[in-house]
């Protein structure tokens with residue numbers, strides 16, 4: 001499985017984590033809903049909730 005490159009730092013890749021709630025939010029089952037950059041200095045991460053994706057970086061949000 002290939003992971004997408006981080007759009008923020010362009011060094012790390014985004015690794016999916018399952019939140020454990022992936023199948024509890026209705027009609028759009030998703031296996032993974034949190035993606036985190038592997039670059040420790042970057043901390044870019046994406047939350048996916050159903051069909052919506054929320055992009056976040058560092059300690060914002």
Ligand SMILES: [Zn+2]
Nearest residue numbers: 006009037042
């Ligand atoms: Zn990054």
